[in-house]
Amino acid sequence: MSPKCQITVNGLREGHLIAGQRVTGTVKFAIYKPTRYDSIDISFVGSGRCRFAVTPEESNTVILTNKEEYVSINKNLFTPVGDQMVEPGDYEYPFEFLLPGDIPSSVKSVPCDIQYNIFVKFSRKGTFISESENELKVPVYGYVKPCSRQPLTFKIEKKLLSFNPNNKITVKGEIDRTCLKPGDRIHLTMTVTNDSNVDISIKSQLVYFNTYISKGASPSKEIEKGSIPGTKETSPTIRANSVLELERTIPILETLYSIQNSKIMVGEFKVKVTVKAPFPHGKAYARVPIVIGWRKEEHESLIQRDLPPSYSEAIRGNN
Incomplete structure (x- = not known):
């Protein structure tokens, strides 16, 4: 033994x-x-x-x-x-x-x-x-490598079932950062212009997409997706023919981390914003990609400062 x-x-x-x-x-x-x-x-x-x-x-x-x-x-x-x-x-x-x-x-x-x-x-x-x-x-x-180092804007347009071409909903939004660390918060701002004749609401949440990749010359992919618990929020009712400014903070759990640098799996996160209109008008949405993790350049100085000396450095220091 x-x-x-x-x-x-x-x-x-x-x-x-x-x-x-x-x-x-x-x-x-x-x-x-x-x-x-x-x-x-x-x-x-x-x-x-x-x-x-x-x-x-x-x-x-x-x-x-x-x-x-x-x-x-x-x-x-x-x-x-x-x-x-x-x-x-x-x-x-x-x-x-x-x-x-x-x-x-x-x-x-x-x-x-x-x-x-x-x-x-x-x-x-x-x-x-x-x-x-x-x-x-x-x-x-x-x-991780960020998808963008700048704030990212997005736009959703939802045209309702109507003979009036102006009967539509427009959402213009911005995410302040798209590369965040575990434990950070996503700050989301939106301007919702409801030019329709119905009341609507806006749902936002953090969602994940895990892609698993098989081996071979023509690899297959399996995609697993879902929402992160505790990140879903629905706005107050936005009345017909009105404009509303919305702000939202989405927490990022300490355990969340994007998966990159692998040939067998890719782990991605996105902020999903959905326009919810009553039946029969349906929904429209945008999915804004974000990356969760440490960038090399922002973490190297922290590693060098916090780590103890190597064994060889410690030995030399005692002589």
């Missing part, structure tokens, strides 16, 4: 790591009797898998899959010299990894799993025992 490890990672802000971050920590374990190990290694591995079902027309359901590897870094902690044994005692090894800057965020859903793990492997060659591992799962947030 291999020793159980205690894997400690420094600088885990709010329980996660950031792409491009230098990861430092220690591995601790105890040996109770002289043991021969061919090697003791620590690895940082990130990979993703997706799996979903599609049913082509007049065909049976097909299960489609895809996978990719984002990072695999290995560090050797111990290699014996000759017949060297690992003697009984408490052992502690420092480690250091530099994460790539273009990896996606962690994901855990039914169709897709993107995860990052630190493994400590004790390798032994023998008839019954070969090797065993200790594992620590570490959430990672990837950097």
Whole structure:
């Protein structure tokens, strides 16, 4: 039986790591009797898998899959010299990894799993025992690229069923920022011109679109969509032949994060604004894309300021 490890990672802000971050920590374990190990290694591995079902027309359901590897870094902690044994005692090894800057965020859903793990492997060659591992799962947030750095405007026009061409509703709106961090708030302003003869209302909400992508020369895509709980709001009634100015603040949960830099999944968010008119006029809507996450340039200075020194820097500093 291999020793159980205690894997400690420094600088885990709010329980996660950031792409491009230098990861430092220690591995601790105890040996109770002289043991021969061919090697003791620590690895940082990130990979993703997706799996979903599609049913082509007049065909049976097909299960489609895809996978990719984002990072695999290995560090050797111990290699014996000759017949060297690992003697009984408490052992502690420092480690250091530099994460790539273009990896996606962690994901855990039914169709897709993107995860990052630190493994400590004790390798032994023998008839019954070969090797065993200790594992620590570490959430990672990837950097995101904004769809726009400026406020974004949008417009909705809804013409009602009428012989009067001016019987319509117009919504002109603006979102102050389209690239936001988890925990931020979206500020939405709208001018609603109701030139119709009916009362209407405006519904706004934050919605998500997750696209899962299979492998192959002609990959299939599965799109999962829905609204984010707690973000839906409907305006007061907007009377016929009136103009109303609306303001709305939409909260962004700390757990929301756009998924980019992956070939198996794309995770997107949009602000959906809907004009709701009574039957039989129906609805009209606009969906404004936003990106949730950290931009590389705004986060690099924070990482450099907050992270502890590397092991080599700490050693040099003590001399």
